Amino acid sequence: MLLLESMIDKLKSTFYNSVDFTAKEISWPNEEYAILCYYSSMVNKSDVQNQINVLKVQASVDEEKWTETMAAVKEPFQMEKFVDYICHGETIILLLTEKQMVHLTLPEIPHRSPDEPINENILRGSHEGFVENVDVNIGLIRKRIRMPNLVVNKMEVGKETKTDVYYMYLDNVANQQSVSEVESKLKLMQEKTKSLYTAGEVGDYLEESVYSPFPQMLNTERPDRVFANLVEGKIAVFTNISPTVLLGPVTFFSFYQSPDDYNGRVLVGSFYRMVRVFSFLTAVFLPAFYIAIVSFHFEILPIELSKKLRLDISEIPYRPIIEAMILEIIIELIREASVRLPQAIVQTIGIVGGLVIGNVIVTAGLVSNMMVIIVALTAISSYVVPSVEMNMSIRILRFPFMLAAALAGFFGIVIGGFVLFIHLLNLHSLKSPYFSPIVPFEPKKIKQIFVRGPFVKPSPQTSSFDPEGRKK
Amino acid sequence: MNFKLTKIQFFLMLFFIETGVIYISFQQGVIDYGGRDAWIMFGVASIFMYLLLFFYEKNYKFFRLGKITKWIYILYWLVVIISFLSYMQYTLNVWIIQNMPPFYSLLAIVLVTLYISLSRPSTTVNLGVLIIPLVFIFIVFILLATHELKFSNILPIGTSTVPQWLKGMHYSLTAFIGIESYLMLRKNVLKDEEIKGKPILIFHLIVSIFMGASVIGVEFYFMLKEIRLIPDPILYILKSQKVTFVKRLDIFFIYIWLAWSLLTINLFLFNIRIALSTQEGKNPKPLLFIIHGIIMIAPLFFIGVGQVEFIRKYLIYLFYPFSIILPMIIILFNRRRDSKCDKSQ
Numbered sequence: 001m002l003l004l005e006s007m008i009d010k011l012k013s014t015f016y017n018s019v020d021f022t023a024k025e026i027s028w029p030n031e032e033y034a035i036l037c038y039y040s041s042m043v044n045k046s047d048v049q050n051q052i053n054v055l056k057v058q059a060s061v062d063e064e065k066w067t068e069t070m071a072a073v074k075e076p077f078q079m080e081k082f083v084d085y086i087c088h089g090e091t092i093i094l095l096l097t098e099k100q101m102v103h104l105t106l107p108e109i110p111h112r113s114p115d116e117p118i119n120e121n122i123l124r125g126s127h128e129g130f131v132e133n134v135d136v137n138i139g140l141i142r143k144r145i146r147m148p149n150l151v152v153n154k155m156e157v158g159k160e161t162k163t164d165v166y167y168m169y170l171d172n173v174a175n176q177q178s179v180s181e182v183e184s185k186l187k188l189m190q191e192k193t194k195s196l197y198t199a200g201e202v203g204d205y206l207e208e209s210v211y212s213p214f215p216q217m218l219n220t221e222r223p224d225r226v227f228a229n230l231v232e233g234k235i236a237v238f239t240n241i242s243p244t245v246l247l248g249p250v251t252f253f254s255f256y257q258s259p260d261d262y263n264g265r266v267l268v269g270s271f272y273r274m275v276r277v278f279s280f281l282t283a284v285f286l287p288a289f290y291i292a293i294v295s296f297h298f299e300i301l302p303i304e305l306s307k308k309l310r311l312d313i314s315e316i317p318y319r320p321i322i323e324a325m326i327l328e329i330i331i332e333l334i335r336e337a338s339v340r341l342p343q344a345i346v347q348t349i350g351i352v353g354g355l356v357i358g359n360v361i362v363t364a365g366l367v368s369n370m371m372v373i374i375v376a377l378t379a380i381s382s383y384v385v386p387s388v389e390m391n392m393s394i395r396i397l398r399f400p401f402m403l404a405a406a407l408a409g410f411f412g413i414v415i416g417g418f419v420l421f422i423h424l425l426n427l428h429s430l431k432s433p434y435f436s437p438i439v440p441f442e443p444k445k446i447k448q449i450f451v452r453g454p455f456v457k458p459s460p461q462t463s464s465f466d467p468e469g470r471k472k
Numbered sequence: 473m474n475f476k477l478t479k480i481q482f483f484l485m486l487f488f489i490e491t492g493v494i495y496i497s498f499q500q501g502v503i504d505y506g507g508r509d510a511w512i513m514f515g516v517a518s519i520f521m522y523l524l525l526f527f528y529e530k531n532y533k534f535f536r537l538g539k540i541t542k543w544i545y546i547l548y549w550l551v552v553i554i555s556f557l558s559y560m561q562y563t564l565n566v567w568i569i570q571n572m573p574p575f576y577s578l579l580a581i582v583l584v585t586l587y588i589s590l591s592r593p594s595t596t597v598n599l600g601v602l603i604i605p606l607v608f609i610f611i612v613f614i615l616l617a618t619h620e621l622k623f624s625n626i627l628p629i630g631t632s633t634v635p636q637w638l639k640g641m642h643y644s645l646t647a648f649i650g651i652e653s654y655l656m657l658r659k660n661v662l663k664d665e666e667i668k669g670k671p672i673l674i675f676h677l678i679v680s681i682f683m684g685a686s687v688i689g690v691e692f693y694f695m696l697k698e699i700r701l702i703p704d705p706i707l708y709i710l711k712s713q714k715v716t717f718v719k720r721l722d723i724f725f726i727y728i729w730l731a732w733s734l735l736t737i738n739l740f741l742f743n744i745r746i747a748l749s750t751q752e753g754k755n756p757k758p759l760l761f762i763i764h765g766i767i768m769i770a771p772l773f774f775i776g777v778g779q780v781e782f783i784r785k786y787l788i789y790l791f792y793p794f795s796i797i798l799p800m801i802i803i804l805f806n807r808r809r810d811s812k813c814d815k816s817q
Contacts (some may be wrong), residue, residue: 300720362510393509408580414727416733421602422587425595437596439482464592467478467662 004033009098011037014083021086025094026052029060033096034237036083039264042089044108051104052093067102079099086160109133114140115241117221119388124226124263129245134166137238137245139225145230147172149372155186157197164191165202168237173233175463176431180248182235199244204236206248208428213397215255215389216429218247224259233431233461247428249432249461250392253449255390260453269452274382277450283381283394288327288401288413290374291320296409312368321406323367327375328402332358332395335379428465436462473749474592479665482607482657483675484600485739488725490679492736493556495730496563496706498646498683499690501701501784507632507642509687517644518653518680520789521651524699524796525676529668534806535655540745541802546763548794549740552649553767555783556740557581558774560733563704565775574775581734582768584597588738589745590652591758596742597693603735614689614706615691621692646788650736654794658745703784720792 015021020041053070067074075081077099085092085253089107091310094100111133112400121130130137136150149171155396157165167182189205197203199219202249208218220226221243229247237246247254256276263267294313298306329453334353338346358376361367378398385391397420404412427434437445440462447453503510528535538547560581561574567579588596607649634642661667690705702708707729711722718724744763748756774783 189716295719297723300718300723302716304720306719408569408572408577410723410727411564411572411577411580411730413729414586417729418584419587422584422591422595423597425626426591433594439601441598441601465598467476467481467593 004035004096007033007094008035011035014079016088028095029056029280031059031095031097035089035094035096037086037087037094042109043091044106048091048104049106051106051410055093055102071103071106073102073105074100074102084162094418110398111136114223120220120222120225120386122222122258122260122263125259126222129225130224130238130245132241132243132447134164134238134240137223137243138166138168141226141230141236141291144223144227145170149204150230153183155190157186157193159194161195161197163196164242165196165239167235168230168238169235170230170233170333173231174235175233175249175432175461177463178235178432180429182237182248186237186408192338196239196241198248199239199242200236202239203246206237206246206430207427208431212423214252214424214427214429214434215387215393215395216248216250216427216434218250218254218387219244220247221245221386222259227256228259228262249428249430249435249463250434251429251432251461252427252434253277253434253437255385255387256449257452258386260386262455266452266454270450275450278387279384280394283378283384284401285413285417286378286381286406287324287374288397288416290370290406290447291324292409292413294320295406309370311368315365316368318366318367319406320371321328321402323371324375324402327361327371328378328399330361338380352368414468432456432463433465434462440465440467473593473746475597475660477657477661479598479661479671481597482661482665482667483671485597485606485657485676485742486651486654487679488600488603488732489653489739491682492731493559493733494646495686495732495787496681497559497784498643498703499687499701499705500699500787501643501646501788502687503642503691503694503696507636508627508691509629509637510631510640510644511626511684511691513632513637513640514644514647514684514687515680516642518676518684520641520809521645521648521680522673522676524651525654525672526650528651528658528692528799529672531803532655532658532716533808534803535794536806537747537750541798544798545794546744546747548790549744550763551768551790552787553731553737554738554770554774555787556733556737557767557771558735559780560730561771561775562777562780563707564726564730567707568709573577574772576769577580578771580770582764584734585738585741585767586760586764589741590757593742595746596738596745599725599735602676603732606731609726610725613725614686614709616715617689617693617709617718620712623692625693625695626691643788644687644718645791647679648653648754649791649794650740651790652799653679653739653743654732655763656746657798677758 004025007024011023012021018039018103020039021037022036022040023037026034046302051069054069058069077094082092082094082101089109089343091104091106091342093102093104095102106292107360111131112133114128114136116127116141117129128140128403130140142150147170152168153170154164154166154363156402163435165186167179169179169187185205186202190204193201193205203215203217204210210215217237218225218229225246229250230236234247234249237248256273258272260278263269293300294309298310301309303348313320318326330353332348338349341349349407358372361371362369382391382394382398385394393444399414401416406412406414408415424435425439433440436442437449445462506513511634535801554712559579561578564577565572588599595704618760639772686706690709693709694702694705699705699747706724709725711720713721715721741763745756745760
C-alpha cells in the first residue's frame with residue numbers, strides 16, 4: 001500500500017502536481033496494484049470508462065491477448081514513454097506488479113468545427129476549412145482523395161513542445177526529390193528546434209530563401225485547395241497546432257490561382273485569373289510609375305492631362321514621394337487596425353480611415369487627388385491576390401520601387417524591375433523553379449498562367465532548371 | 473560551370489547577343505557607307521554569316537581555348553562590353569537622364585550585371601524569355617510608322633559603287649558582333665537536340681530578317697542625305713510616332729532597349745564566365761568582381777561624342793580577328809593535333 005501511495009506521489013510530482021493531472025488507484029483483475037493516470041483536460045472520460053470496462057472483462061476471463069482492442073496497447077513500463085503518452089492526451093493504466101502499462105489512445109483535444117476560413121473566402125464550391133486538429137484535417141483530405149497512394153508521414157518537432165508535423169503527398173505523383181527535401185528539412189528542424197509555436201516556423205525551415213519577400217510555400221486553410229495541389233504533385237505539411245497547411249513546391253503563379261477559378265465557368269475563371277496576374281503589375285509598379293512621371297517625366301503626358309496634373313500638385317508642399325509615403329502609411333495603419341479589431345468596429349475604421357481621412361487630407365492640401373486615386377488603386381490591386389502572404393509581400397515591395405522612382409525616375413524602375421525579376425528567377429521552392437513556366441520556358445504551360453482551361457488531367461509541376469532533369 | 477541548353481535556349485541566347493545594343497543604330501553605318509543598295513549589301517553579308525555559322529557548327533568540337541587564347545577572348549569581350557556600355561551611357565545621357573551623373577547610372581547597370589553574374593547559369597540562360605514580349609512591343613510600335621514609309625527611296629537599285637559595297641558589307645557585320653558565342657555555347661546544348669541544317673537556317677533567317685528589315689525600313693523612312701545626321705535612326709522613327717495616350721513614346725522604348733541591352737551585356741559576361749570556369753580548382757568569383765570593377769570604371773572614359781563615334785566606326789574591325797580568323801586558327805590547330813594524336817595511338 002505504501003508502495004502504491006509513494007508511486008502516486010512520484011507520478012504527480014513528475015507532472016509538477018498539476019491539478020488536471022489525475023493519478024488514482026483502481027481495482028484490476030489478477031493485479032494487486034493498478035494506477036489510472038491521465039490529464040483530465042485532454043481525455044474523453046466516458047470513452048475511457050467504457051474502454052476500461054471492456055478491458056477488465058477481457059482481463060478477468062484471463063484471455064491471453066486481453067489488451068487487443070482498437071484503442072489499447074500493453075507494453076513494459078518506461079517513465080519516459082509514460083510521460084510522453086500522457087502529454088499526448090492518452091490514458092495509462094499502470095500494472096505495478098507486472099511492471100507493465102496499458103495506454104489507451106482516446107484523447108479529446110478541443111477544436112473548432114471545420115468552418116470556412118475567414119481569410120480565404122470563395123463564392124462557390126466547398127465551404128469547409130481546416131481546424132486545429134490534424135486527424136480532422138487529414139480526414140477532410142482523405143474524403144476527397146480515396147486512394148491508397150495518399151501517403152501521410154509524421155515527425156515530432158520541438159524538443160520541449162513535441163509538436164507533431166505531418167507531411168502528405170501522392171506517391172508516384174509527387175517529385176521524389178521534393179519529398180526528400182521536406183524530410184531532410186524537417187529532420188534538421190527536429191534537431192534544432194526547442195519549441196514550435198506556429199506553422200510559420202515550419203515554413204521558415206522549408207523555405208530556401210527566408211529573406212526573400214516572396215513566400216516559397218503556399219499557406220492555406222482550405223481542403224479543396226490542398227486537394228487540388230496534391231494531385232498536381234505537391235506536398236502538404238500539417239501541424240497539430242494550427243489549421244494552416246503549407247504547400248510546396250509552388251510557383252509564383254500558384255498564388256494567383258483560386259479554387260473559384262474552377263467553380264465558375266471557363267471564360268469567367270480565365271478572365272479573373274488574368275485580372276489577378278495584371279493586379280501584380282499595378283500593385284507593385286503603379287505608385288512608382290506615377291512618382292516617376294510627376295518627378296521626372298512630365299513630358300510623356302498629353303498636354304491636357306499634364307496641365308491638370310501640374311495644377312493639382314503645384315499646391316502640395318511635399319515632394320511626390322513624401323505624398324505617396326503619407327498615404328501608403330495611412331493605408332497600412334488602417335489595414336493593420338482592421339485586422340486586430342473586432343468585426344463590429346472594422347466597418348467604422350473603414351469609414352473613418354477611408355472616407356473621412358481621405359477627404360480631409362486632400363482638403364488640407366497634404367496630398368493631391370491624383371495621389372489618392374493611385375494609392376487606392378494600388379491597395380485594391382494588392383488585395384486581389386488570393387493569398388495573404390503574397391498580398392503582404394506585394395505591399396512591401398512597392399516601397400523600394402517608389403524610392404527608386406523618386407531617385408531616378410523610369411531608370412530606377414527599370415533597374416529595380418531587373419533586380420526583382422532576377423531574384424524571382426533565382427528563387428526555388430523545394431528545389432523546383434519558382435518562376436516556372438516562364439523560366440524555365442515551357443510555352444505549352446504558359447497559357448495556364450492566364451487561362452483556366454476546361455478541367456483535364458492535371459500536369460505535375462516542373463521540378464528542375466536543368467533541361468535534362470525536365471526531360472526525365 | 474555546369475549547365476545544359478535546349479535548342480530554343482541556345483538560339484534565344486544567340487539572338488540576344490547579336491541584337492540589343494546595336495539594334496537602334498547600326499543601320500546608319502550600313503546605309504551611310506553603303507548608299508542606296510545598303511539593304512542588298514546586308515543580305516549578302518548575312519549569307520556570308522550563314523556560311524560562317526555552318527563552319528562553326530561543323531567544327532565547334534575543336535574550338536577549345538588554351539590558357540593564352542582564353543585570356544585573348546576575355547579581353548576581346550571586355551572591349552566589346554566596355555564599348556557597348558559607353559554607347560548605352562551616352563545614349564541614355566542624350567535621350568533621357570541628362571541630369572544624372574554617368575557614374576551613378578553606370579553603377580546601377582553594373583550592379584545589376586554583377587547580380588546576374590553571381591546568380592546560377594540558368595538565370596542568364598533564361599532571362600531572354602522575359603525580354604521577348606518587350607521586343608514584340610518594340611516592333612509593333614515601329615510598325616506604326618508604316619504609313620510614313622516611302623518605298624521609292626531604295627530606287628534605283630544598283631547605284632552603289634564597289635568601294636561603297638565593301639564598306640556597306642563591312643558595316644553590315646556590326647549586326648553579327650558576338651557571333652563567336654556560338655562556339656562557346658554550342659558544347660552545352662543537349663546531345664539529342666538537332667541543330668545542324670534546318671534549325672540553324674531558321675535561326676539565321678530570323679536574325680537576318682529582323683536586322684535586315686530594320687535596314688530597309690530606315691531606308692524607306694529617311695532620305696539618303698538625312699541618314700548622315702541621324703545616329704540612332706530607330707529611336708528617331710519611334711520619336712516621330714504619335715499616339716493619343718502618351719506624348720513621348722520614345723522614352724518608353726529607350727527603357728525597353730536598355731533592358732534588352734543589359735541582357736546583351738550579360739550574355740557577353742556569360743561568355744567570360746564560361747571561359748573563366750575552365751580554370752580548374754580556381755574560384756572565378758574574385759575575377760568576376762575585378763571584371764565588373766573594370767566595366768564600371770572604363771566606360772566612363774569613353775562617353776564623349778568623339779569617343780562614341782570612334783567606337784561606332786572602329787569596333788567592327790575586331791570582328792575579323794575574333795569571329796573569323798582566330799576561331800579558324802584554333803579549330804585548324806586542334807583538328808591537326810587531334811588527328812596526330814589519333815595516328816600516334
